[in-house]
Amino acid sequence: MSKVFVVTSGKGGVGKTTATANLGAGLASIGKRVVLVDADIGLRNLDLLLGLENRIVFDLVDVLDKKCRGYKQALIRDKRFESLFLLPAAQSKNKDAVKAEQMKELMDELRKEFDYVLIDCPAGIEGGFRNAIIGADEAIIITNPEISAVRDADRVVGILESENKSKISLIVNRLRSELVKKGQMLSIDDIRGILSIDVLGVVPEDHKILFHSNKGEPVILDKFSPAGDAYRKIVKRLHDPGEPHEEIKQSKNGGLRSFLLKLMRSTMEKLEKGAS
């Protein structure tokens, strides 16, 4: 049975587009037919993260305005996965070019053809956001362990509820477990407690995200990236909700480095004790 997800956050820059690209690639890698819809009209970005920016001919607004023959003409096939497609956002048009009803119709058309439709939502809670959520069955909220991002997430949850979209899950992105341990960053439990929604996954802060976005490759393909690892787990869980959770124990950042860090920390603590 196919599913339409909207990836949304309220606050900008928390990682929606990165999440959409990676979940799409992950689902395609296990053989699912996936289409990614870039609903961030005027701020097209998903194409860049997938390295498909040079192949765009038609876009979402062309499809909705019937400037091309159906959505199929606007779809771009991914370089790596046969079954992954992108429907790019319009870059030149303004976002009022889209009507909610048209979006809903298009999503219903897409769901006939694909196992998963993932909509990359623009930041904010205005028109663009409304258009992005209207055709979705479920929402994936992305947030950062930071008060403003969590507050905005709460607002978005409230709006989704009032639109009767009650299937909502959460991805906490850019977690730094060392800061949580030091009592300097909100933990997953803190955030889960405050928002009271299901946690789908936790993605650690990872410099490899930048490395891969520079190249236009989803980080989920990198076997050695902690963020990639987190996305792989989320994909499993999306595909099979029974998949066990091991989130709360955060990415162990490998051997020597963490050993040295621990050593340093304990030395400091000793020094500190000695001083007081």
Add this chain to the structure above:
Amino acid sequence: MFDTIFEFFQRLMGKERENTRTTARERLRLVLIHDRSSVSPQLMESLRADLLEVITRYMEIDSGNMELMLERHDGSVALAASIPVINIRRTPVPSAEPAKRIKESEPVDKSDAPKPVEAKPEEEIKAERTTTPPAAATVRSRRRKAAQSASAIAKKRVKKSSGKRKKNRP
């Protein structure tokens, strides 16, 4: 100058570990109480209706002049209700709805004072906000829960738990 040096040493010794995580959590909790109530007036409306229903079983009140609001204090939010009482019944009128509702509102009937009752300790509020309901029911239950717990009491106080809050307030 000395401040900077001092700070540097503090940092070196790891003493700068002020727990900003709890500060963040507390600030969020408080601000969301407000966000949710102001963003969703229906929630306050349904709370008012529920309260009215329960209270009129115990006393006759002037519902037209009933006031219900969230009051912001320094580092805390309180649900304050001002409900003019006209008369108190000798025995409560049995509820039309059976079981659950009545049980939930029991704390109220213990008090015979006509004034707003100070009730439920903060732990209770916290617990309600921290329990994660099962996946599917998540959303709607969040609102209903809020309304139910509030209907049981006239006044709730959320104590501040971090001294840092004061500074952050405008």
